Amino acid sequence: xxxxxxxxxxxxxxxxxxxxxxxxxxxxxxxxxxxxxxxxxxxxxxxxxxxxxxxxxxxxxxxxxxxxxxxxxxxxxxxxxxxxxxxxxxxxxxxxxxxxxxxxxxxxxxxxxxxxxxxxxxxxxxxxxxxxxxxxxxxxxxxxxxxxxxxxxxxxxxxxxxxxxxxxxxxxxxxxxxxxxxxxxxxxxxxxxxxxxxxxxxxxxxxxxxxxxxxxxxxxxxxxxxxxxxxxxxxxxxxxxxxxxxxxxxxxxxxxxxxxxxxxxxxxxxxxxxxxxxxxxx
Amino acid sequence: xxxxxxxxxxxxxxxxxxxxxxxxxxxxxxxxxxxxxxxxxxxxxxxxxxxxxxxxxxxxxxxxxxxxxxxxxxxxxxxxxxxxxxxxxxxxxxxxxxxxxxxxxxxxxxxxxxxxxxxxxxxxxxxxxxxxxxxxxxxxxxxxxxxxxxxxxxxxxxxxxxxxxxxxxxxxxxxxxxxxxxxxxxxxxxxxxxxxxxxxxxxxxxxxxxxxxxxxxxxxxxxxxxxxxxxxxxxxxxxxxxxxxxxxxxxxxxxxxxxxxxxxxxxxxxxxxxxxxxxxxx
Numbered sequence: 185x186x187x188x189x190x191x192x193x194x195x196x197x198x199x200x201x202x203x204x205x206x207x208x209x210x211x212x213x214x215x216x217x218x219x220x221x222x223x224x225x226x227x228x229x230x231x232x233x234x235x236x237x238x239x240x241x242x243x244x245x246x247x248x249x250x251x252x253x254x255x256x257x258x259x260x261x262x263x264x265x266x267x268x269x270x271x272x273x274x275x276x277x278x279x280x281x282x283x284x285x286x287x288x289x290x291x292x293x294x295x296x297x298x299x300x301x302x303x304x305x306x307x308x309x310x311x312x313x314x315x316x317x318x319x320x321x322x323x324x325x326x327x328x329x330x331x332x333x334x335x336x337x338x339x340x341x342x343x344x345x346x347x348x349x350x351x352x353x354x355x356x357x358x359x360x361x362x363x364x365x366x367x368x369x370x371x372x373x374x375x376x377x378x379x380x381x382x383x384x385x386x387x388x389x390x391x392x393x394x395x396x397x398x399x400x401x402x403x404x405x406x407x408x409x410x411x412x413x414x415x416x417x418x419x420x421x422x423x424x425x426x427x428x429x430x431x432x433x434x435x436x437x438x439x440x441x442x443x444x445x446x447x448x449x450x451x452x453x454x455x456x457x458x459x460x461x462x463x464x465x466x
Numbered sequence: 467x468x469x470x471x472x473x474x475x476x477x478x479x480x481x482x483x484x485x486x487x488x489x490x491x492x493x494x495x496x497x498x499x500x501x502x503x504x505x506x507x508x509x510x511x512x513x514x515x516x517x518x519x520x521x522x523x524x525x526x527x528x529x530x531x532x533x534x535x536x537x538x539x540x541x542x543x544x545x546x547x548x549x550x551x552x553x554x555x556x557x558x559x560x561x562x563x564x565x566x567x568x569x570x571x572x573x574x575x576x577x578x579x580x581x582x583x584x585x586x587x588x589x590x591x592x593x594x595x596x597x598x599x600x601x602x603x604x605x606x607x608x609x610x611x612x613x614x615x616x617x618x619x620x621x622x623x624x625x626x627x628x629x630x631x632x633x634x635x636x637x638x639x640x641x642x643x644x645x646x647x648x649x650x651x652x653x654x655x656x657x658x659x660x661x662x663x664x665x666x667x668x669x670x671x672x673x674x675x676x677x678x679x680x681x682x683x684x685x686x687x688x689x690x691x692x693x694x695x696x697x698x699x700x701x702x703x704x705x706x707x708x709x710x711x712x713x714x715x716x717x718x719x720x721x722x723x724x725x726x727x728x729x730x731x732x733x734x735x736x737x738x739x740x741x742x743x744x745x746x747x748x
Contacts, residue, residue, distance in 0.1 A: 206585075302597070346631075350635060
C-alpha cells in the first residue's frame with residue numbers, strides 16, 4: 185500500500201453531462217477534498233465554488249478551439265502533482281471511461297506507482313437524449329444500443345468502424361463528437377442499408393441552459409442541422425426511439441428554458457443601462 | 467402548465483449502480499423533497515435515511531425472486547399518488563432510461579397528464595466495469611461499444627438481436643441481466659465469428675461491498691463462472707478492453723473490500739454473543 189503522504193492519490197472523476205446537479209455525491213466529495221483540481225470540463229465553473237480555499241485549480245481544457253495542454257502534458261501534470269503528495273481530483277466531462285481518455289490517464293498513474301480511484305459520472309450520451317425526451321432503450325423499440333466515437337473521419341479508407349453492422353445490426357446508435365462529420369455518418373448508414381426514414385436527433389449542450397434539439401430523418405437531418413446552425417458540442421441519436429420524443433419531451437417544455445432573464449438596474453442620470461443576463465436550467 | 471397542487475409531480479430518478487455515493491446531487495434532492503418514494507432498487511436502503519419524516523416509502527421491487535407488484539400496478543400506483551397532489555420520487559437502479567422501463571412509466575404519466583422530470587443516473591453497465599478496472603472504450607482498443615439486454619432467451623428462434631453484427635461489428639459488448647443465459651450468449655458470439663480467445667469479464671454486485679469479478683475468454687468463461695458460482699445481479703463484458711483490468715484494477719485491491727468487520731460485544735453472563743456484520747465500500 186503506497187504511502188499517501190508521499191505518493192498522493194488521484195481521483196479520476198466524471199462531472200456528468202452539464203447540468204451541475206448531475207454530478208455524483210462522490211464526485212462532489214472529491215472536489216471538496218482536493219488539494220489540486222485539474223479540469224477540462226466546459227461547465228466546470230459551477231463546481232469551482234466547492235473547492236477548499238487552499239485548493240490549486242488548473243484548467244487544461246480547450247481555449248479558443250485548441251487544447252491548452254496536450255494529453256501527454258496533462259498526464260505529466262497529474263503525476264507531478266500527485267507525486268508531491270497531493271490529493272488530485274481530475275475532473276472530466278461525462279464519464280471518465282467513455283471516450284474520455286480516462287483509461288490512458290489511469291495507465292500513466294499505474295506506471296508511476298500512484299494510487300487512484302475512478303468515480304464514474306453520468307454520460308451525456310444517455311443524459312442529453314433523456315433531457316430531450318428520448319429513452320435510448322425501450323421494450324417496444326429495441327434491445328440493442330451502441331455508442332460510437334464520431335471523431336473519426338468516416339471517409340477515411342481504413343475506418344475502424346464496421347458500418348454495415350452498425351447500420352443494420354443495432355437498434356439505437358449514439359455518436360459522440362460527430363456533428364462535423366454528420367453528412368458522411370448519414371451517408372455511410374444509408375449506403376449500408378439503414379432506412380432513410382430512420383428518425384435522427386441532434387442534441388447540443390444537452391442538459392444545460394443552452395440545451396437545444398433538432399430532429400429529422402437520415403434523409404432530412406443534414407439540411408435541418410445546417411438550417412439550425414447546429415455545431416459541437418452535440419451528440420447524434422439514430423433510431424426509432426427518437427419518435428418517443430414527440431410524447432416524452434419535458435425539459436424543453438419548462439417555461440424558462442433558454443430564456444434569458446434580463447436584469448436592468450435603473451440607470452443613473454446620463455448612464456446607459458447595465459444589462460446582466462442569466463441562463464436558466466444549467 | 468398543470469397545477470402542481472392538484473396534479474403532483476413525478477421524478478423518475480436513477481439511483482446509480484450500487485455504491486450509494488454514486489447517486490447524483492439532483493437524485494438526492496428528489497429523495498429529500500419527496501412526499502412519496504416508490505423504489506425497487508436493491509441497494510436503496512442507504513437512501514431511506516434521506517427522506518423527510520412525513521414521506522411515505524413504498525417498496526415495489528423483488529421479494530424472494532418475484533416482483534411484489536407488476537409493472538402495470540407500479541404505473542397505476544405512481545399515477546394515483548401523483549394525481550393526489552404529491553411529489554413522487556420513483557427511484558430505480560442505474561439509469562431510468564437504460565433497460566429500466568422508465569420510458570414506459572413516462573408514457574403513462576403523459577397519458578395521465580402528470581408532469582414529470584427525468585433524473586439520469588450512473589448506469590451499472592459503465593460503473594461496474596470501471597470499478598473492476600475495465601474502461602469500456604480506449605483509443606488503442608475500440609471505437610464502438612454496445613449495450614444489449616441479456617434478458618431475452620438467445621435460443622429462441624425469432625431473436626430481436628442481430629448476433630452476426632454484434633459478434634463481428636462491435637468492439638466492446640455489455641450484456642445486462644444475462645448471467646443465466648451466459649452459455650447461449652457465448653455460443654452465439656462464437657458461432658457468429660467472434661474469436662474464442664476474446665476476453666470476457668463478469669462483474670457481480672458491481673461497485674458495492676459485495677463487488678466480485680470473474681474473468682476468462684469466450685472459451686473458458688462458462689466453466690469459470692460456474693466454478694465461482696456467479697449469479698445475478700451481474701453484467702457481462704466482452705472485448706479486448708477486459709485485458710486492461712490486469713493493469714488498472716483498483717477497487718478490489720483496497721484492503722477491506724469484501725471483508726466483513728465483525729463487531730462482537732462482550733456478552734452478558736449466560737448470553738450468546740451477538741454478532742453484527744458490516745460490509746465495506748458499498
